[in-house]
Structures are given as C-alpha cells and as structure tokens.
Amino acid sequence: MNPYNITPPPSRPWWRTTPALLGLLALVALLSALSLGLGFLVMVAAMVAVWVLPAWRWYARLGATVGAFFLMLISAGMSGQLDETGADKPEAQHANGADAEQSPSPAAAKAPEIADYTGMPLDKAEKEARSAGLTPGRHDAAEEDRTIIMRSGWTVCFQKADTAAKTVDLAAVKTGEPCPEKDGGPLPWPVMPDLVGDTYNTAVEELDQAGIGLDRVTLDDVYLDTDTPTAEEAAEEGDEWRVCFQTPDEDTKVTSSATVRLDLGQWTDADLVQKCPPAKGTTYRIPANDPAHDDSADNGTTGVGGSADDNSSSSDGSTGGSDAGVVHPGSYCSPPGATGVTKKGTPMVCGPGSDGRDRWHS
Known part of the structure; x- marks a missing residue:
C-alpha cells in the first residue's frame, strides 16, 4: 500500500454548503416582501434545510431558524403585507358580490364612489381605503421621494384612484410639512421676512402674511434692565416694542425644525434711549440703572424725562422724587x-425685588 496515494474525501454537494443555505435565508426576506404566503413556505423550507443538510452546531441552527422567522416578519411588514387587509372588509361584501352575479342591476354596474382621504393621517387613510374594498398605495408627495416607514407620522396631500382596479395611490408628506402645489413638487416652506426695526404689531402682521404662525415665535428682550415680555404683554403695547434682532435671517426658509425668535426693545417718546443696542444684552434701556452711570452726565436731570426742580422721574422710574408718573411693573427703579x-392706573411702589434690586411692584 502506497502511503502517499491518499484519496481526498468526496466534496459536499453545493446545495448542502453554507453559502447555499445563506442564500436560501436571503430568499426568505425577498419573497416575504412580495407575498407573505410564499415567504412563509420558503421560510419553512429554509428551517428544514438548516436542521437537515449542513453540519452546523445546534446553536447555529437555532440562530438561523430564528433569523429566518424575523426576516420574514420584517420584510412583510415593510412592504405592507401585515396590514389588516381582511379585518377591515365588511362581512357582507362576499354575499353582496354573489347576489350581484345572480341578479345584475344598473346600481351594481355603477363605479364605487371614492372617499376623499386628503388631510388624513396616512395610516388612517389606508385603513379606511381597505374598509371600502380598495388596495392602497403610498409615496412621498415631495420631490425628495423619501421612503415612508412610520405611516402615522405622514399626512395625505393627494390621491389618485383607479375604480376599475379598485386601487388608490396616496401621496403624503411628513406631518407638519406643507403640501406641495402638485404631486412631486418642492415643499413650499414660508420665507422669513425682514422685521428688524418694525414695531411688534407690524411684525405680527408680516409674519401672518408670510404664513408663519405666532405659536412658533419666541420672544426675548435686548436690554439688561428689561424683562422679556409675554406675547400678551407685547401685543398690549405693540407700538412701543421694536424688533432689534431676528432669527432666522431675512429670506431664510422656515422649515418645521427652524427656531423663530424676535429680540425686542421697548421705548417711548419719554425715554432717553430710543434705539436698539449694537448687541443683545450689552446696554441698559434706562441709563440710570447702569451701576457705572454718572449722574452728572444728565446735566442736572434726575431721571429720564424729569428735572432737578420737579423732583420727578419718568416712565420706568429712575432716580428722583416720590412721584414717578407712569411706570412699568418689574422694571428697575430708584429711589x-x-x-x-x-398705564391702567394701578398704584406702584419702588422697593426690593426678588433679585435684591429695587423694582416697581404693587
């Protein structure tokens, strides 16, 4: 016997090799996306092959079995195969169809009326379409042609029905996005107008004309001694508040994720400072509130709009006598x-606020 003449073991058939079985598992995912029933049959065949053909360890076979099952579910779900296609159909549909075959009538030959699904959440529109005996399709209504995964987060903009084939194609955009003018067109996002220098009342009108709702706008103040007004307070004194800075800039598209902010300054004809500061939070609306303020620079005045003789102060109560006239609650004051x-006639007094500084309060 020749020890060097060793016959190699017979090779394993290709259909029992690992690559062949992996290809069979991939086939489960592909066919499940097309047909749930066909994908289920192939999954059963793949499970039998995994446990019978290859010389794998038991845990490898178990992992391949579980993987094949989940591949079928994921592929069927992404393609809409798991939708409740049968549960939403009326039970009397089959019986009505049988009666129509036996006794045709003009009413039975009439094409079914398709409901209007525009404006509805996509998942709800598809469910109602199936209840009406239609097969729904879906796609992105915007030019980006995005893949629709979470249908509950999309809203129907357009629909195209085929009554003969009993199908309806639903074009949708993400909830919160505006519908394009036509299917497949660009999203018509509103454009930010130029509001810098406008009064608050004027800014509100321009935002409304641009299609930007006030519920998306946040307000902030620009001076160190001015509190941020609420939307109600700014509207009440809308001609006194001015837009000093804005976000985003002019001609910028305001998408659903964009932050809209107006930085406001306030002044009247009685204020010494009647313009926006060069930068936000760098100056005082009432110069006397500045700790570094030099009273002698006022040329004998004791406050904004007041003189040394009348011992009075102006609208927000700077240094002076006991009667400051019209003041704004919460503003800094002295003495x-x-x-x-x-402005409504509520008596106010200058005293320590929550931050330790003197402010107007009732």
Whole structure:
C-alpha cells in the first residue's frame, strides 16, 4: 500500500454548503416582501434545510431558524403585507358580490364612489381605503421621494384612484410639512421676512402674511434692565416694542425644525434711549440703572424725562422724587419708596425685588 496515494474525501454537494443555505435565508426576506404566503413556505423550507443538510452546531441552527422567522416578519411588514387587509372588509361584501352575479342591476354596474382621504393621517387613510374594498398605495408627495416607514407620522396631500382596479395611490408628506402645489413638487416652506426695526404689531402682521404662525415665535428682550415680555404683554403695547434682532435671517426658509425668535426693545417718546443696542444684552434701556452711570452726565436731570426742580422721574422710574408718573411693573427703579402708577392706573411702589434690586411692584 502506497502511503502517499491518499484519496481526498468526496466534496459536499453545493446545495448542502453554507453559502447555499445563506442564500436560501436571503430568499426568505425577498419573497416575504412580495407575498407573505410564499415567504412563509420558503421560510419553512429554509428551517428544514438548516436542521437537515449542513453540519452546523445546534446553536447555529437555532440562530438561523430564528433569523429566518424575523426576516420574514420584517420584510412583510415593510412592504405592507401585515396590514389588516381582511379585518377591515365588511362581512357582507362576499354575499353582496354573489347576489350581484345572480341578479345584475344598473346600481351594481355603477363605479364605487371614492372617499376623499386628503388631510388624513396616512395610516388612517389606508385603513379606511381597505374598509371600502380598495388596495392602497403610498409615496412621498415631495420631490425628495423619501421612503415612508412610520405611516402615522405622514399626512395625505393627494390621491389618485383607479375604480376599475379598485386601487388608490396616496401621496403624503411628513406631518407638519406643507403640501406641495402638485404631486412631486418642492415643499413650499414660508420665507422669513425682514422685521428688524418694525414695531411688534407690524411684525405680527408680516409674519401672518408670510404664513408663519405666532405659536412658533419666541420672544426675548435686548436690554439688561428689561424683562422679556409675554406675547400678551407685547401685543398690549405693540407700538412701543421694536424688533432689534431676528432669527432666522431675512429670506431664510422656515422649515418645521427652524427656531423663530424676535429680540425686542421697548421705548417711548419719554425715554432717553430710543434705539436698539449694537448687541443683545450689552446696554441698559434706562441709563440710570447702569451701576457705572454718572449722574452728572444728565446735566442736572434726575431721571429720564424729569428735572432737578420737579423732583420727578419718568416712565420706568429712575432716580428722583416720590412721584414717578407712569411706570412699568418689574422694571428697575430708584429711589426706594418712590411711587408711580401703571398705564391702567394701578398704584406702584419702588422697593426690593426678588433679585435684591429695587423694582416697581404693587
């Protein structure tokens, strides 16, 4: 016997090799996307092949079995195969169809009326379409042609029905996005107008004309001694508040994720400072509130709009006597104990606020 004449073991057939079985598992995913029933049959065949053909360890066979099952579910779900296609159909549909075959009538030959699904969440529109005996399709209504995965987060913009084939194609955009003018067109996002220098009232009108709702707008102040107004407060004194800075800039598209902010400054004819600061949060609306303010620079005045003789102060209560006239609640004031009234006539007094500084309060 020749020890060097060793016959190699017979090779394993290709259909019992690992690559062949992996290809069979991939076939499960492909066919499940086309037909759930066909994908299920191939999955059963793949499971039998995994446990019978290859010389794999038991845990490898178990992992391949579980993987084949989940491949079938994922592929069928992404393609819409798991939708409740049968549960939403009326039970009487089959019976009505049988009666129509036996006794045709003009009413039975009439094409079914397709409901209007525009404006509805995509998942709800598809469910109602199936209940009406239609097979729904879906696609992105925007020019990006995005893949629709979470249908509950999309809204129907357009629909195209085929009554003969009993199908309806639904074109949708993500919820919160505006519908394009036509299917497959660009999203018509509103464009930010130029609001810098406008009063708050004027800015609100321009935002409304641009299609930007006030519920998307946040407000902020620009001076160190001015509190941020609420939308109600800014609207009440809309001609006194001015837009000093804005976000985003002019001619910028305001998408659903964009932040819209107006930085406001406030002044009247009685204020010394009647313009926006060069940068936000760098100056005081009332110069006397600046710790570094030099009273002698006022040329004998004791406050904004007041003189040394009348011992009074202006709208927001700077240094001076006990009667400051019309003041704004929460603004800085001096000296302690000074009095004033709001525009509505509410008596105010100058005293320590929550931050330790003197402010107007009732």
